[in-house]
Amino acid sequence: MSDSTSYPVSATVSEEQKLLHLAAQLNTRALAEIYDAYSSGIYRYAMRRLGDGAVAEDCVAETFARFLKALQERRGPREHLQAYLYRIAHNWIVDFYRNNEQTFELSEALRSEADIPEDEAAKHIRQKQVRKAIRCLTPDQQNVVALKYLEDWCNEEIACVLHKPVGAIKSIQHRALKSLQKLLAETS
């Protein structure tokens, strides 16, 4: 990842395992540490994919609520915490678009570009096109594109999120790029 601020506090695997062990006991300090380490990254990820601060905040809240619930039910992650949290966030975003596609597009359209300078408005339109093109990909392709090109993750890290081998990630990435090129050409 290029953005070092998004790295978890627990940099090593053993530290992460220790943290997860404490979190599994619902230790509030461990949970606070996890929240502080990952929430801003999740927010940034959600924001890039959704383009709406309030909805991105909802995504963060729901991601951590589900994490907490999983811990309560003793089915929380035992490793790869970051991948686990991003997977929840990704699923939430896919669900969100599935359930709110029309209303979200309408509210985006109502957020008129008329009040902002011309170049800003053009940028907004281009951003909407990009997000829409990403939404048209399959969920796995969306995730690979977002993590690889927006979050600058490496294939091994993405493989953890998707529970797939690195080779599969590469092939998803290849297909995603092809589709995305086509979709962006269409929307532009």
Add this chain to the structure above:
Amino acid sequence: MKDQSELEVLIRERLDEIKSIPARDPVVANRARARFLANAVSASKLPRHKGWSSIFRKEQFAMNMIMSVLVIAGLLFGGGATVNAAQNDLPNEPLYVLKIWSEDVSLQLQANPEAKVDRLMDLVQIRAQEMTRLIDAGEPVPDQVRLRLEQHIQDALQTCLTLDEPALDRTLLQIRDRLQDRDRDMDRLLLHTQAQDTLQLLTQTRTMLRERLHVVDDGLLNHEMFREQVRNGFSHGPADDVTPPVQNGNGQQNGQPTFAPGGPNTEPGGMNTDPNGPNNTPGGPNTDPNGPNTTPSGANLNPGGTNTNTGGNNNDSGSGAGGTDNGSGGNGSGNNRP
């Protein structure tokens, strides 16, 4: 290969357009953090099932097989009768666990949200009846009954979030009527109770019922507000006392949230984090860990996947506040359903 890297460069350029994002509002971020931590604190105080999950682990496959055969045999040869017999059991009786389990199963099988709310309100009534029978028998009412009653109401309100407007109106009216009935039950029980512990428990239950009634009444007037309130969780007791942590200029929190008025939080600006440490406070901030997506069943079943019921376990209705004990959850049964 060259084509691939060229394509990658092209796509990267387009994707860079959505890479830069405005800074996160620190106030909202702080509030979200405080809410999560408050949820974490209340979660740490709730009783949790112990050991159930281990039965289902891969390494215990052989044991699983034996268990499965026994359970299936049990269900085939008399399981139904046993479950049926358990329906009249009280918390101090041996088959009560089975009764609770069968209730949970019946809820899990309920796909229609309106029917689920109806079933949950039936369960609220059953809990109230248990209280009545225990008091009539001169027995103490375990806190577990009250917690479960509160959980049923909580789940019912959460389920309402999935309803459309007309259905929500109908369902809220139904919930209101039934909560009023339970409120009257509590009034009646309070008149016939002498034991101090039971009196306190009944008063707590009645207060909680009235607060939820208030939420439902308001919800009938304003659905949006109701949805917002249920999503954000209810405060019962001093939940409003949760103050967000101070943030410095870099967006880093300087300390943990504090829960005032103070119980004996041994760490200034922090929380009592000793897993075995004593919690001397009678109750804690009671907030709801629920998010907006409350459908109990959904397509995506991976861990933390989509459409999972995030229905909270907002059982702590203690009226105290202060220290934030985070000792591991207790061993109570039935209060922490998936």
